[in-house]
Amino acid sequence: MSTTRPYSPGDHGPESEAAVADAPADRVSGTPAGRQVRRLSLDGASGIVPLARDYTREALHAWGWLPAESAEGRAAAEDVLLVVSELVTNACLHAEGPDELWLSCDGKVLRIEVTDRGTGQPAPRTPHRAGRPGGHGMFIVQRLCLDWGVVRTPGAAGKTVWAELGAPA
Numbered sequence: 001m002s003t004t005r006p007y008s009p010g011d012h013g014p015e016s017e018a019a020v021a022d023a024p025a026d027r028v029s030g031t032p033a034g035r036q037v038r039r040l041s042l043d044g045a046s047g048i049v050p051l052a053r054d055y056t057r058e059a060l061h062a063w064g065w066l067p068a069e070s071a072e073g074r075a076a077a078e079d080v081l082l083v084v085s086e087l088v089t090n091a092c093l094h095a096e097g098p099d100e101l102w103l104s105c106d107g108k109v110l111r112i113e114v115t116d117r118g119t120g121q122p123a124p125r126t127p128h129r130a131g132r133p134g135g136h137g138m139f140i141v142q143r144l145c146l147d148w149g150v151v152r153t154p155g156a157a158g159k160t161v162w163a164e165l166g167a168p169a
Contacts, residue, residue: 036063040101042088052088052101053081056112059103065110068168076168079144083163084112086137090161091116099158109146110165117158121150 038059042048060066060077068074084101091098095118102113124139141148141163148163 035104035106038062038103042098042101048092048098049085049088052084052098055101056081056084056103059105063105063110065168070168073168076165080110080112080165083141083144083165084114086140087112087114087161087163090114090122090137091118094118094120094122095158102160105167108167110167111162112165113151113160113162115158115160119157119159122161 036059038055040052040055042052045051057066057077060080065073065077065080068077088098088101091114095116098114098116100113100115102111102115104111122138124142145163145165148161151160151162152158
């Protein structure tokens with residue numbers, strides 16, 4: 001778990017939209033080879049959590065995660081949907097609402113980013129008490145993800161909370 005590193009080990013930060021748009025395309029499908037990226041603006045939207053889950057589900061279909069052929073694949077897709085729900089819900093409850101959902105997948109790792117205007121620092125509640133209602137969101141993210149963290153832009157309001165999950169084998 002990482003709440004201080006802005007990016008996972010070996011990652012040098014988000015690629016610019018131009019870099020993603022200029023990625024070499026697969027000759028058959030025309031889709032960019034390597035990393036696939038999807039972005040959804042949530043600013044001013046209503047029904048944000050279901051909207052983010054539906055958008056993520058569409059991306060998982062496009063990227064071949066769904067329909068899953070195995071129980072492991074179904075579980076991996078459900079984990080992604082749960083993490084999206086938790087990160088978007090946290091932005092709604094603690095950070096003045098989410099601005100954007102950013103999804104990227106390189107075939108091995110799926111990265112979720114939720115940008116908001118909040119100043120708080122997300123962290124799992126400690127000590128974690130399983131029977132206590134509420135406060136489980138970041139504990140769930142920590143348990144399901146390979147890594148997670150927070151990116152802040154100096155001089156700008158808000159932050160981006162990111163999480164990475166492994167693709168099913």
